[in-house]
Amino acid sequence: MTGSEIGIEQEYVADLYARVDAMRGVAAARLAARRAEGDREAVAVWQAEVARLDAVEEGLCFGRLDMHDGRRVYIGRLGLFRDEGDEPLLVDWRVPVAQVFYTATATAPHGVRRRRRITLRGRTVVAVNDELLDLNTAGDGGLVGEAALLASVTADRTGRMHDVVATLQAEQDQIIRYETSGVLVVQGGPGTGKTAVALHRVAYLLYTRPHLRTRGVLVVGPSQIFLDYIGQVLPGLGENSVVTATIADLVPGVEARRAEPSEAAELKGRAVMAERLAAAVRSRVRIPDEPVEVEFEQQALRLDQRVCGLAVQKARRTGLPHNQARLAFQQEIVDVLAGRLVEDMEAVVLTDTGEAIDGGSADGSLGESDLRALAAAGVVLGHDDHGGPRVLLDETDRAGLRDSLLADAGVQAVLDEVWPPLTPEQVVSDLLGEPADDWSAADIPLLDEAASLIGQGNDRAVFGHVVVDEAQELSEMDWRMLMRRCPTRSMTIVGDLAQTGNPAGTSSWDRVLRPHVQDRWQLIQLTVNYRTPAEIMAATADLLAAHHPTTPPPRSVRSTGETPWRIRTTHADLVVVIADLAATHTDGQLAIITPSVHIRPLAAALSLTSRPDLTDKVVLLTTDQVKGLEFDSVLIADPATILSATPLGHNDLYVAMTRATRSLGIVHPGPPPAELSTMRELHP
């Protein structure tokens, strides 16, 4: 590319930055003014605008389309216009016009003559690369802008994912812009860009469906480490309003600290637990076997089973959750009790000072002297059936009576015996026979289910769109909880059924989704692996064939010429061998992936803390923690234990083996697992 082309683009790009700077100046001034006025709503708006403008600084403009009709369209991170006009200087990548930047090919050019990629370092144009679509042949493997793509996927990893808006591929772009109001499932092998696609789709949806900004978007990921890893992608795309959470974070105030044995986790994850919880809550309502005496203001009231049963039935018919229906039940009973008291009272009249006025007959009729006393006491009089005077308690009096009954500790105790108030913790702990203060991740959806049965947590946030990453890990109970957070069932779900590690996770999208959305879900597959070189994928072939014989491996976009290797050692030497390999490692960032039994000794040998920092040169992680992450190089310690640790250990090993962008080594104490035996063995 000629220097003059770079010069031309430099001039154009400088103009774009000048415009953004001017917009920043305006936004900062408005923000300061609104702050001074104390207008909090407007402050939030302008803060978001300042953040949006800051986010576009890096790589503001990354492409140009020269169309056959002579138009020239610059593509970038936001739309910019010339002063006083609507002629676009820069087109936001999310608008329809920009789509052809990602999808045009020589065989389907969509009016594009030339696609230019502009590479910036800071505000300086360092390269421009052109593709002439009318001269190109289609034999490019389907990749768009291959050079820029390869530069991006081979660059050193930093422990933080970055956006790939400049190099999105056509199959990814199709998913990002996919129009559906239901559930979109993206299934794809390791490194196919599922996370990247999901996050860019969020940015796209927020741009094209502005109502989602107020209704909220939730991104669910498998671990806090993963959420940290992806944490910069959406802000980099100018989106700061998205909520990210792990499944366990969805129940506020409860921390999942306890590790759960896989068999128990599997059982707790089954949908049948919802029925068991519902039955447990239902069974807490107990109609007494015989009439119960209730004492109120020194009067003995009788609560018989029939009255109780009718009140329970009526309360259940409200369809309200347990604790709310309990109030309906109480109201019913108190109405009956109050009715009886009224009957009694009409026979014995009280003054407002609480003294009984004598002389009232059993049918409530009164003598002359009583009437005078009552009038003095301010009691309202009506007439009985024969026209005689009679004491009537008006509605206020009756309501007061019902309130007094409800507030009475003795009455409450009797009512609570029948229909007790419940907490989710109590229900789950009673059902499981486990303590109510030490929860595991598998308990969280049970607590949430119990809360919804009881009627607690109705104030929990719900979202207009929910994205689930590593969605294969969610149990049936997790799905129930998530669906409660997304009443519209507008979702983007990405995952890989060959990577399921959670024994309660899924091996079928249909099985987990159908109960919630019937057939309102669509599946799109991703097939190209942008992360893992062909050599590493070849090393996983036996493992994949043994456990997922019908799953085709994704096709790697590149090969490195570097063959993965394995080293045999002993159990006693494992830590030392790994530590030596880590000490001599020079090829970028290294992740050591190990079963949790080796974490402590390895952390000690490598002088690492137990909480991994993904930006370290060497990172030590368990198979659980490594989901969704990637590194330049990966060293796996003790694959046999990974395979045997859980029923889905083979999937965990597959995940571990597919994390590297460059090199993979495996250290196995004793003979290698059969699935790895054909890997090249090193004899150091």
Ligand SMILES: Nc1ncnc2c1ncn2[C@@H]1O[C@H](COP(=O)(O)OP(=O)(O)OP(=O)(O)O)[C@@H](O)[C@H]1O
């Ligand atoms: N179009 C693209 N341009 C540049 N890099 C890309 C592109 N698509 C994906 N990548 C990169 O490939 C890597 C793998 O992507 P990502 O993590 O989204 O894959 P994944 O399918 O979620 O993987 P896994 O299931 O193994 O966790 C990331 O570094 C991502 O940035």
